[in-house]
Structure formats: C-alpha cells, structure tokens
Amino acid sequence: MKLQVTKQRSLWWGLSAALIIAGIIAMVISWQQFKAPLRPSLDFVGGTRLQLERDCSDASNCAAPLDIADIREVLADEGLGTSSIQIVGSEQQTLSIRTSELKVDARTQLVDALEARLGTFDPLATQIDTVGPTIGRQIFRAGISALLVSFLGITIYLSVRFRFDYAIFALVALAHDVLITLGIFSFFGLVLGQEADSLFIVALLTIVGFSVNDTVVIYDRIRETSKYNPDRLINDVIDDAVNQTLGRSIN
The missing domain is CATH 3.30.70.100 (Alpha-Beta Plaits)
Structure with a gap:
C-alpha cells in the first residue's frame, strides 16, 4: 500500500496538530502540578x-x-x-x-x-x-546541553550536505517528533504516575537520531530522483521518497 502523503497532507497535519496541542495541554497541567512539563524523577529534582x-x-x-x-x-x-x-x-x-x-x-x-x-x-x-538536589540539577543541565548540542550539530551537518533551508525544515520535523514524545510522557505522568528520569533524556536523543536519519534518507532520495527524472512532479517524488523510507525504517 502506497501512502499518498502530499495528497492527504491535510489529514497528517491535522493529526500532528491534534497530538501536539493535546501534549501541550498535558504539559501545562503538569507544570501547574509539578513545576515541570513532565513529572520529574529524583534524578532531576533530588x-x-x-x-x-x-x-x-x-x-x-x-x-x-x-x-x-x-x-x-x-x-x-x-x-x-x-x-x-x-x-x-x-x-x-x-x-x-x-x-x-x-x-x-x-x-x-x-x-x-x-x-x-x-x-x-x-x-x-x-x-x-x-x-541530592545539586546532582539532580547537574543531570538536568547535562541532558539539556546534550540536546542543544545535537540540534546544533544537525543544523551544521544538513547545511553542509544539503542547504540551510533543508536544515531548518529538518529541525521543524525534529521538533515535531520531540514535542509529540514529550506530550505522550506528560500525559502518562498525569494518568499513570510515569516519571521522567535520566534515561528519558537518552530516549529523546535516540529519537533525535532516528528522526534525523530518516530525514536525511528522504532528502537523498528526493535529490537523486529529481536529478535523474527532472520532469516528474515534485509531489510524486516526495511520495515515493517517504514510502521507500517508511518501509526501510519499519523493516
């Protein structure tokens, strides 16, 4: 089955927007209860x-x-x-x-x-x-620093390999993936008491890695197909690139 990504883009945008908005609401409620967007574990608050x-x-x-x-x-x-x-x-x-x-x-x-x-x-x-509270703050700062450094590295890498605007859209996709993950865990924290610990930062970095990897593969396929088939519609090129990458990621 081939997904019509560009033809059904309103559906995917709507679904993503609904998940992100629900996640933001959960994070706001979490902030009111825990003074943090997620229920923090001892790793962060001591x-x-x-x-x-x-x-x-x-x-x-x-x-x-x-x-x-x-x-x-x-x-x-x-x-x-x-x-x-x-x-x-x-x-x-x-x-x-x-x-x-x-x-x-x-x-x-x-x-x-x-x-x-x-x-x-x-x-x-x-x-x-x-x-101790000092160790908790150090773990939190180290985790945030790791995420920021990864974002900077991604921007530089994609700007060199493709173009700067490609890097910007990759960061938008990355923010989308991270926001949905944060929203889901914020909801779990409110409903199930799930706490975010230092391993959660590791999980976020893993998601960042997979997200960037898939984005780079899609960019490569779009560039390669456009180079050898310049007459193809860009929507068809994007659909093929996403479907090929999706199958590769699942397998």
Missing part, C-alpha cells in the same frame, strides 16, 4: 523516595488495603506533609513516598512511624533512593 510493601506472610497484616489518609497523617506528624504519595499494586499493599532529602536517621524514624500505624513492611521489598 530528594528521597521510599517504596514500602506490607509483609503479607501474616494475613492479618494485609487484611485491608492501605489508606492514603493514614499515610498523610503519619507524614504530617513527621513534618513531611508536602510529600507525594502513591499506593501501587493490585492489592494496594505497597506505598511509594517521594519527599525531601532525608538522612538515615530520619528515614528510619519515618519507616518506624509508618509501621506503627500501617503494619510491618517486608524488608526484602523495601527500596530507598536518595539523590
């Missing part, structure tokens, strides 16, 4: 995350699901009332708490207070991660 699971080897310990009101009350008593709380798992016996950076003594005191209120936790399932 702090302590505790994931605690009840020990259900004693059936009475897990007779009822965790109550978020009880958890908030314990955190408030410990001076951590602004912490983020999630109850996870189908049985709702596991809680995840993200709070400001806690020292070892403060973490131990918090876990003891939670156990006194909620029941014993399984020590083998306990996960505690701490990242």
Whole structure:
C-alpha cells in the first residue's frame, strides 16, 4: 500500500496538530502540578523516595488495603506533609513516598512511624533512593546541553550536505517528533504516575537520531530522483521518497 502523503497532507497535519496541542495541554497541567512539563524523577529534582510493601506472610497484616489518609497523617506528624504519595499494586499493599532529602536517621524514624500505624513492611521489598538536589540539577543541565548540542550539530551537518533551508525544515520535523514524545510522557505522568528520569533524556536523543536519519534518507532520495527524472512532479517524488523510507525504517 502506497501512502499518498502530499495528497492527504491535510489529514497528517491535522493529526500532528491534534497530538501536539493535546501534549501541550498535558504539559501545562503538569507544570501547574509539578513545576515541570513532565513529572520529574529524583534524578532531576533530588530528594528521597521510599517504596514500602506490607509483609503479607501474616494475613492479618494485609487484611485491608492501605489508606492514603493514614499515610498523610503519619507524614504530617513527621513534618513531611508536602510529600507525594502513591499506593501501587493490585492489592494496594505497597506505598511509594517521594519527599525531601532525608538522612538515615530520619528515614528510619519515618519507616518506624509508618509501621506503627500501617503494619510491618517486608524488608526484602523495601527500596530507598536518595539523590541530592545539586546532582539532580547537574543531570538536568547535562541532558539539556546534550540536546542543544545535537540540534546544533544537525543544523551544521544538513547545511553542509544539503542547504540551510533543508536544515531548518529538518529541525521543524525534529521538533515535531520531540514535542509529540514529550506530550505522550506528560500525559502518562498525569494518568499513570510515569516519571521522567535520566534515561528519558537518552530516549529523546535516540529519537533525535532516528528522526534525523530518516530525514536525511528522504532528502537523498528526493535529490537523486529529481536529478535523474527532472520532469516528474515534485509531489510524486516526495511520495515515493517517504514510502521507500517508511518501509526501510519499519523493516
């Protein structure tokens, strides 16, 4: 099946615009909640995350699901009332708490207070991660710097290999791909609690690489076809280039 890309361009533009607008709305809502377009992980904001699971080897310990009101009350008593709380798992016996950076003594005191209120936790399932705010800022700056350097390198490369206007349109396509990805993950952060960590920056750089690679291949095919078939309509040349590249990318 051959896609009529240029003939159906209104459809593709409309679909892209709808996804980007929905993503921007999700990022605005995320900014209001998290002060960031995506739900940030500890990698970027720093702090302590505790994931605690009840020990259900004693059936009475897990007779009822965790109550978020009880958890908030314990955190408030410990001076951590602004912490983020999630109850996870189908049985709702596991809680995840993200709070400001806690020292070892403060973490131990918090876990003891939670156990006194909620029941014993399984020590083998306990996960505690701490990242300092300075390290979080450094990771964020390094990730943004990597993206900016990649954009600059792409602009220079395409300007030399093709023309400067080709580079501009490649950056527009790249921004399109990145915006849709950010919008999807922003939505996941709001609905599923998905957090963006340092690996997310790696994923974005990977998307940048694939996007530029496909753009370069399409440009090459358009230039080659136009050179050897100057009488062909440009719309047909573009359709052929996109369809050939799409099949190559999928395979």
